[in-house]
Amino acid sequence: MMVQNSDILNIENITKTFEGVRALENVDFRVKKGQIKALIGPNGAGKTTLLNVTSGLLKPDNGSIYMNGQKISGMTPDKIAFLGISRTFQLVRLFTINNATVLDNVLLGAHKQLKPDIIGTIFRRGSLNKKEREVKDKALEILSFVGLEGKEKFLPGALSFGNQRLLELARSLMTEPQMLLLDEPASGLNDAEVDGFIKLLLNIRDRGITILLVEHNMKVVMNIADDIVVLDFGKKLAEGTPSQICANQQVIEAYLGTYGSAQECV
């Protein structure tokens, strides 16, 4: 294992099989601190599976994942979240039961900082309320950072789809992550929303948060990615900068050509 100080995430020889189907086969790459890395490839290439393995939702059959040199593969998602990885989902998964509001959703991201327990909740109201006020201020700040100011009292279902995606992002930012895993964050957004989204992701990177992003929208990928990994049928097909990927004949055949997205390459 070669861990370089500049790496935040090392994915080493990950293999994951679903009932005989090889979803991932010896996938292997690293993500440098502070960069935006994009994971692209045709449908069924294993991109989401790789995010799920990284976030702890799935356990790899083989191989390991290290974050800052610490092995995280095999840990439960809540432990990995505590180490500073947060994620969004391909299909938006917000908390909606009991009329949970937009603000409630973002506040839930503060779980890591608050670590509520039942005895403290009933018997130590004073310190709890003080902490709660602090995280509330921060939540409002994050909501306006992603562009949802004034919507904190809405129900998540009342937001447009694009805004629900922003809310997921706000909730993840609330966890104070070192790294974000974003699963097709721009899918379902219109052109204007995509432009705003690109700016937002760059702003997040400027805050020092590393991003690993699965995305089909090549406009997003080519505009923001520092580095790209291409998966095809569970295997790593290529890795490199956007211009290298655009020039790669294999990638064009397997993915870019068929999607007609090669024109996004500049």
Added chain:
Amino acid sequence: MNALKRYWWLFLILFVIVYPLTFGDSPYKTGILVFVGIYIMLAVGLDLLMGYGGQISVGHAAFFAIGAYTSGIMTARYGIPPMIAMTSGMFISAVLAWATGRPVLALKEYYLAMATLAFNEIIFTLIIGLEKFTGGASGLRDIPPFSVFGFSFENHILYYYFVWFVVFLVIASSIAVVKSPFGRTLIAIHSDEQAARHFGINSPKYKTSVFILAAIYASLAGSLYSHYMGFIAPDDFGVMTSINILVMLFLGGIGTIYGPVLGAAFLKILPEITYQFQDYELLINGIILIVVLVFMPKGLYGVLISLGKFIFRRAR
């Protein structure tokens, strides 16, 4: 108007205080409200577990039984002070909830319902089987009235106040729980447990915590029940009782705390109003439940809230 919105519960407290002085100066009338109070504790506890935590339980009466029988056996058979017996019951319930919580709450939906039902049956069978301690099917008698440091609550009005004092503590602590980060955590687990885990929520730990809290409330209710009745029998704690508590939740409006309070009050007071139709009691209960579930999915509390909003709008 806003003040009314914020402090309406003061009227409720006032009503509870004044009630025995005006209309209720008979053991029968305070008795109704004592039962209401006891069932409120059960329903509110289950609402934390189910309405907030999203974990169904069809065996909540098991902890009711543990509280009642721990208090009953310790005070009637061994002469231990009721306060110590009650605390022991709560402790036993908490330990049992802690020990069974992880494996049982790892199950979901129907499987969880079946497991909790089985848990209720096990406790029920144990009560009948351990005849030497529990009196078996014929019940446990001669449970003394509640007392603290030699001060007896034999007077029915005093006991009524004591029960309602505990009820308000249970409601207040439940409200504190649901309006806190802890409550938010429960809602997240209820909405999407997998997603919740990605935000650092150790869901088995939280599910077990709320299970323990609900068990403690139910045990407390059981102790208060046994000292009030002086006689307890296994039938008070069967699966039917658990289902009754569930009905209270849905009738009142699950996941609101106040809803189950209403539901418990409604279901316990209803038979007293319709006693002349006693033969049809089950039928009437059934019809009311169906009507509520079909036409008022948010329960009585939901109806009350809509009504309140309507009146406030009119007043403006």
